[in-house]
Amino acid sequence: MAAARRLLPRWMVPLRPVSSASASGALPKRVKVVEVGPRDGLQNEKSLVPTPVKISLINMLGETGLPVIEATSFVSPKWVPQMADHTEVMQGITQLPGVSYPVLTPNLKGFQAAVAAGAKEVSIFGAASELFTKKNINCSIDESLERFSEVMAAARAANVPVRGYVSCVLGCPYEGKISAAKVAEVSKKMYSMGCYEISLGDTIGVGTPGSMKEMLTAVMKEVPVGALAVHCHDTYGQALANILVALQMGVSVVDASVAGLGGCPYAQGASGNVATEDLVYMLHGLGIHTGVDLQKLMDAGTFICNALNRRTNSKVSQASCRL
Amino acid sequence: MGTVPSALKHCLSYQHLLKEQLWIGEQASQPPAAPHPGQESQASGLPAYVKIVEVGPRDGLQNEKMADHKEVMRGIERHPGVQYPVLTPNLQGFHAAIAAGATEVSVFGAASETFSKMNINCSIEESIEKFEDVAKSARNMNIPVRGYVSCALGCPYEGNIIPTKVAEVSKRLYSMGCYEISLGDTIGVGTPGSMKRMLEAVMKEIPLCALAVHCHDTYGQALANILTAIQMGVAVVDSSVAGLGGCPYAKGATGNVATEDVIYMLNGLGINTGVNLYTVMEAGNFICTALNKKTNSKVAQASFNTGTVN
Numbered sequence: 001m002a003a004a005r006r007l008l009p010r011w012m013v014p015l016r017p018v019s020s021a022s023a024s025g026a027l028p029k030r031v032k033v034v035e036v037g038p039r040d041g042l043q044n045e046k047s048l049v050p051t052p053v054k055i056s057l058i059n060m061l062g063e064t065g066l067p068v069i070e071a072t073s074f075v076s077p078k079w080v081p082q083m084a085d086h087t088e089v090m091q092g093i094t095q096l097p098g099v100s101y102p103v104l105t106p107n108l109k110g111f112q113a114a115v116a117a118g119a120k121e122v123s124i125f126g127a128a129s130e131l132f133t134k135k136n137i138n139c140s141i142d143e144s145l146e147r148f149s150e151v152m153a154a155a156r157a158a159n160v161p162v163r164g165y166v167s168c169v170l171g172c173p174y175e176g177k178i179s180a181a182k183v184a185e186v187s188k189k190m191y192s193m194g195c196y197e198i199s200l201g202d203t204i205g206v207g208t209p210g211s212m213k214e215m216l217t218a219v220m221k222e223v224p225v226g227a228l229a230v231h232c233h234d235t236y237g238q239a240l241a242n243i244l245v246a247l248q249m250g251v252s253v254v255d256a257s258v259a260g261l262g263g264c265p266y267a268q269g270a271s272g273n274v275a276t277e278d279l280v281y282m283l284h285g286l287g288i289h290t291g292v293d294l295q296k297l298m299d300a301g302t303f304i305c306n307a308l309n310r311r312t313n314s315k316v317s318q319a320s321c322r323l
Numbered sequence: 324m325g326t327v328p329s330a331l332k333h334c335l336s337y338q339h340l341l342k343e344q345l346w347i348g349e350q351a352s353q354p355p356a357a358p359h360p361g362q363e364s365q366a367s368g369l370p371a372y373v374k375i376v377e378v379g380p381r382d383g384l385q386n387e388k389m390a391d392h393k394e395v396m397r398g399i400e401r402h403p404g405v406q407y408p409v410l411t412p413n414l415q416g417f418h419a420a421i422a423a424g425a426t427e428v429s430v431f432g433a434a435s436e437t438f439s440k441m442n443i444n445c446s447i448e449e450s451i452e453k454f455e456d457v458a459k460s461a462r463n464m465n466i467p468v469r470g471y472v473s474c475a476l477g478c479p480y481e482g483n484i485i486p487t488k489v490a491e492v493s494k495r496l497y498s499m500g501c502y503e504i505s506l507g508d509t510i511g512v513g514t515p516g517s518m519k520r521m522l523e524a525v526m527k528e529i530p531l532c533a534l535a536v537h538c539h540d541t542y543g544q545a546l547a548n549i550l551t552a553i554q555m556g557v558a559v560v561d562s563s564v565a566g567l568g569g570c571p572y573a574k575g576a577t578g579n580v581a582t583e584d585v586i587y588m589l590n591g592l593g594i595n596t597g598v599n600l601y602t603v604m605e606a607g608n609f610i611c612t613a614l615n616k617k618t619n620s621k622v623a624q625a626s627f628n629t630g631t632v633n
Binding site for chain 2: 205207208209210211213234235236237238240241243244245264267269270271275278281282284285286287314315316318319
């Protein structure tokens with residue numbers, strides 16, 4: 001793994017478009033980038049990362065200007081050994097003012113442990129596919145939401161915001177095609193339960209701008225666009241195009257993973273999460289404000305890839321290598 | 324996201340999803356008649372048909388390993404209705420191409436003076452004069468000429484390239500008789516924002532039906548840029564099977580966008596290409612095996628079984 005620092009070519013710094021206004025009147029002027037690398041990314045990497053490395057990564061990401069960094073997951077280590085050190089991570093990171101560090105909490109026990117460890121925001125996971133829910137957590141969608149109602153009640157009492165994820169919004173590895181109406185139904189339920197934001201996940205990355213548009217059109221009838229986020233996987237190379245369509249429809253929150261950490265568990269050897277660097281590059285090129293320093297983000301990506309002894313999945317990072 | 328079970332490549336529903344929803348392997352083997360230029364898909368406002376220009380054997384292999392062009396031209400099996408254009412930088416190259424059996428040629432201009440100087444050791448104006456000789460001979464022989472404009476969204480030497488310069492060079496190539504102008508993001512730095520501004524300028528000078536985009540994926544922006552172009556009505560897209568051809572300006576970085584990934588997106592948008600995605604994937608697998616390299620196509624990476632080319 002090259003130790004050379006990846007730098008943007010000098011003539012591209014600072015990255016800004018010719019005009020300071022948004023390139024298209026229809027696009028949001030600001031986008032909130034939700035960094036999921038430390039959780040979603042590392043959870044799906046083969047190598048286990050030592051706790052100090054995770055803490056350093058999260059702290060480095062905090063310095064980039066990212067407003068939200070998903071830090072870890074309070075699930076049983078039996079299921080997700082990569083996240084076994086969740087308490088140590090939460091207690092070890094520096095929580096910068098103005099930055100959120102949400103954590104996954106699958107149940108009340110996880111929620112209580114998370115709050116005790118210093119978490120101030122949590123996330124819960126639904127799915128738009130019955131089979132996926134059955135295979136994943138051995139119950140129906142409605143039953144899974146019922147389980148989460150305990151978390152919602154506790155969160156409300158503790159004034160802890162809850163983010164909702166909906167998996168399989170553009171396709172399911174078990175059911176295949178997923179109807180947009182089903183995604184809208186599950187999203188509405190989670191929003192009604194009290195989730196402040198719903199992140200719509202293309203879990204297997206099969207979506208295209210066509211299916212993204214169709215799905216969002218249905219969901220936006222039930223959930224205000226200001227409460228929606230997209231979580232696109234790049235398994236079929238479609239992520240940025242799908243994100244662009246979502247932006248054109250008014251979505252202004254996008255999830256991504258530094259260095260594109262986290263492969264796809266459904267297609268061995270394929271990529272998973274879209275790389276935050278590539279997303280930020282596109283957003284800045286569109287004149288959209290993110291508050292993120294791309295160079296510092298690339299540095300964080302280089303750091304974690306060195307620690308994992310793997311190549312980055314970010315094309316911006318690959319292109320900027322100083323070799 | 325959430326807890327995940329182990330890999331499910333053999334899941335029947337997943338395979339059905341790929342085949343039924345995404346048309347992998349389900350395209351008609353015969354390309355249908357191309358609809359009228361500018362014909363739009365009713366619901367989406369996008370073109371109903373997009374012509375894919377496969378540049379892998381030339382642009383791709385040039386940056387991988389160049390085969391002997393004369394032997395290649397003589398050796399290929401030509402299918403009716405399929406064009407096999409070749410690059411001809413000057414009159415000498417043009418005559419050699421015709422002698423070897425070429426029935427269509429391409430010329431390469433650039434929107435950057437420095438790039439033109441560094442690449443072919445002459446100014447843009449001087450290069451245009453050479454192309455005019457080619458275009459004139461081609462016209463006499465009834466050979467169509469395609470024009471390329473490099474550095475349409477940025478130059479490795481000059482940096483930012485102004486859209487009006489791209490429009491100016493495109494207009495020169497179109498005026499000399501090029502039937503189509505392929506606008507190349509040579510170093511892949513473009514984003515949907517710069518693509519839109521560049522196309523707006525070029526579309527003032529060149530009819531939409533004569534425009535193509537040639538996007539490099541060096542910064543991962545190609546599909547988003549291509550989508551932007553299609554949304555503006557461009558209906559011709561260049562791409563390279565398996566994403567062959569790295570970027571000579573950024574060592575280790577990718578270059579051409581993968582044809583498989585473009586087709587996948589167009590299929591999902593309901594846009595007709597006449598191309599069978601699975602057959603393209605097989606061709607990609609073939610050339611990657613021959614070159615002993617991993618495919619740059621994400622669709623291919625996700626679709627093939629483990630232990631493929633590398």
